[in-house]
Amino acid sequence: MSARTTSTLATLGLIAMTAVWGSTFVLIKDVVGRMPVADFLAVRFVIAAAAMLVLFGRQAWRLGGAQIRRGLLLGVIYGVGQLLQTWGLALISPSVSGFATGMYVVFTPILALVLLRQRVAAGVWLAVVVATAGLALLTLDGFEVGLGVWLTLASAVLYALHIVLLGQWSRPGEAFGLSAVQMVAIALVCLLATAPHGPVLPPDRSAWFAVLYMALIAGAGAMVMQTWAQSHLPAARAAIVMTTEPVFAAAFAVLLGVDALTWRMLAGGGLVLAAMYLVELLPRGAGESDAPPAEAVHHEV
Numbered sequence: 001m002s003a004r005t006t007s008t009l010a011t012l013g014l015i016a017m018t019a020v021w022g023s024t025f026v027l028i029k030d031v032v033g034r035m036p037v038a039d040f041l042a043v044r045f046v047i048a049a050a051a052m053l054v055l056f057g058r059q060a061w062r063l064g065g066a067q068i069r070r071g072l073l074l075g076v077i078y079g080v081g082q083l084l085q086t087w088g089l090a091l092i093s094p095s096v097s098g099f100a101t102g103m104y105v106v107f108t109p110i111l112a113l114v115l116l117r118q119r120v121a122a123g124v125w126l127a128v129v130v131a132t133a134g135l136a137l138l139t140l141d142g143f144e145v146g147l148g149v150w151l152t153l154a155s156a157v158l159y160a161l162h163i164v165l166l167g168q169w170s171r172p173g174e175a176f177g178l179s180a181v182q183m184v185a186i187a188l189v190c191l192l193a194t195a196p197h198g199p200v201l202p203p204d205r206s207a208w209f210a211v212l213y214m215a216l217i218a219g220a221g222a223m224v225m226q227t228w229a230q231s232h233l234p235a236a237r238a239a240i241v242m243t244t245e246p247v248f249a250a251a252f253a254v255l256l257g258v259d260a261l262t263w264r265m266l267a268g269g270g271l272v273l274a275a276m277y278l279v280e281l282l283p284r285g286a287g288e289s290d291a292p293p294a295e296a297v298h299h300e301v
Contacts (some may be wrong), residue, residue, distance in 0.1 A: 010229040014241045017225045022248025024218050026256055027210040035201050037086040042190040042199040044211050045079070045278030048219035049187040051181040070169045071178045074162055076186020081158035082186065084151045084194050091148025098139040098246045105131050108239035109158035116168060124236045124279055131243045131275035138246050138268025144277035160239065165237035166227060175228035183223055226289070231261045247272050 032040055053060070063071065089097045097284040105128055170178060191199065202208045230238050247269040253259040 006232050010232040011241055013225045013229045014233070014238060015244060017222045017229075018221055018245040019248045020218050021066075021245045022250075023252050024214055024257055025249045027213065029094070030209050031202070031210045032240060034087070034207060035200055037090065038083065038190065038193040039199040040202075040211065041082055041086065042187070042194045044215045044219060045183065045187040045190050045197075047212065047215035048223075049180070049183040051216055052183045052220050052223075056176040056180040059174070060180040060243035061177075063174060063177045067169070067174065067178065068181055070165075070183030072185045074166055074178075074215035075182035076156050076281050077162045077165070078182065079164065079189030081155040083190065084158065088148040088151030090154065090180065091146065092152065096140065097152050098249070099135050100149055101156050101159070102135040102139070102243050102246060103132070103153060104156040104160040104163065104245045105135070105239045106148075108163050109236040111157075111160050112165045112167075115164060117134070117232075120236055127240050127279040128152075128236070130278065131272050134268045134271025134275060134297050135243060135246060136268070137271065138250060149191050161249055163230070163242075164235045164237050167230045167233065169294060170227050170231040171258040172228065172231045174223050175224055179220070179227045179242050180226070183220060195270070199258045202219065236279065237279050241276050242254065243272050244276060 028040075056129055060068070060071075085097070088100070092100075108127060109120040109124060113120055194200075202211050226238075233241075250259065250269060251263045254261050254265070260263075
């Protein structure tokens with residue numbers, strides 16, 4: 001399979017993953033209204049971690065000490081990001097939260113440049129600007145910078161750091177094992193956030209359905225897909241593709257009758273999709289490596 005074909009499949013995989021994430025906003029809004037946020041996250045990720053250990057425990061063990069430590073670090077970064085995002089969401093509107101979270105599209109190439117000295121093509125920076133403008137149109141209706149915004153921006157920095165390091169450390173043959181290790185770390189972080197009482201279980205059947213969907217499909221399945229896809233895509237490209245999440249969230253909200261279709265949705269969504277298309281049209285090697293980013297680093301850390 002050619003590098004271009006593999007890159008295209010990885011992009012499609014990330015799009016499918018963000019579509020699943022976009023479908024969860026309505027479910028999350030319902031569930032967190034009936035159980036504490038940290039408890040919801042803890043139950044969700046414990047179930048996801050248990051399922052992944054059952055399925056991929058052997059692959060996780062085969063990773064070796066260095067790669068297991070990397071997976072644990074990635075999981076801690078992602079787990080803290082999840083907690084900061086949900087705590088911030090309690091203080092600000094979902095639309096502002098969506099924009100602040102989506103700022104990882106800006107932070108990712110900056111971190112790749114600062115931490116890894118990776119050159120980022122001018123076309124990628126243009127796509128970042130277009131995607132950010134699209135996010136603003138899609139999500140913002142007034143903007144006040146308070147504690148909730150700062151917490152959410154901090155989560156966006158952590159998500160960007162996760163994307164950069166995952167792109168550097170993920171290898172095509174290790175996606176299942178590395179995903180399982182990350183999920184265990186995320187579950188432990190979220191469990192600690194429920195201390196000292198421990199997590200409260202979902203209150204009814206519909207809440208359990210939402211938690212199971214979030215754990216198995218939007219949690220475990222999405223983590224496997226992201227880990228595999230980022231072994232074939234540069235971090236900045238992956239971040240731009242992942243900004244389609246609020247586009248899918250808006251689409252599901254309209255389809256389910258939660259929101260009405262507006263010109264801002266159409267214009268903002270169009271800009272985000274244009275940014276993704278722009279970055280896919282860029283020639284490989286224009287400021288980025290042709291090799292999968294994970295293959296650039298094989299030494300111990």
